[in-house]
Amino acid sequence: MGMNIVILGPQGSGKGTQSEMLANKYNLLHVETGKILREIASSNEPMADEIRRTMLEGKLVSDVVLEAVIGQVMKDNRKNGIVFDGTPRNEGQYDLIKRLLKNRNEKIDRFIVIEISETETIKRLTSRLTCKNCGNVYNTLTKPPTGNVCECGGELVVRDDDSLESIKKRLQVYHEMTAKVISLAKNENILYEINGERPIEEIFNDIVRVIEN
């Protein structure tokens, strides 16, 4: 039976980095909705324009779009479980994930929230660089790239939605929507809150402890 983990946190909390490390350690499928949606937004698919606009405004894409995206990636899963990175962000998505997992006689095993303050989010996101080619993320303060390019050789850019205005909107949406989901997870006794204003390895060790206990 699979081990399914949700990792949530405000923008810049390091959830992407931690999810990647978890996926490697336990051989899990890393489902990063933000990344998948950015890929669709920059493609020629019919949904691209609408998704791009929604993302620029810092709003959530519709539950219908999200279900299509998640349903598709879960289909090919041959790993030991899934890390849901950045989903569920509202109650509908929470029910969706539970339903998709229930179809396979599985459930959300751990619901981990990485916490950082608003000041820290703004500091981290305004210094974030993303690779145009592979999506790798760097930070001029905490994880500077060597030279001014990505490991893969790709060009590093500031994400369209990492402007101060978009960041503030995304934070507001995050707090409004996810508060409800977090309280649901708490009621189901699967919630673990972790302080994200510490070194990457320390946070990772805490998450591993939560998973292995």
Ligand code: AMP
């Ligand atoms: P992120 O990279 O996680 O900050 O996500 C970037 C943007 O993608 C968000 O501002 C949303 O517009 C969209 N997005 C990512 N994940 C979700 C989700 N689970 N539900 C709806 N929209 C999402």
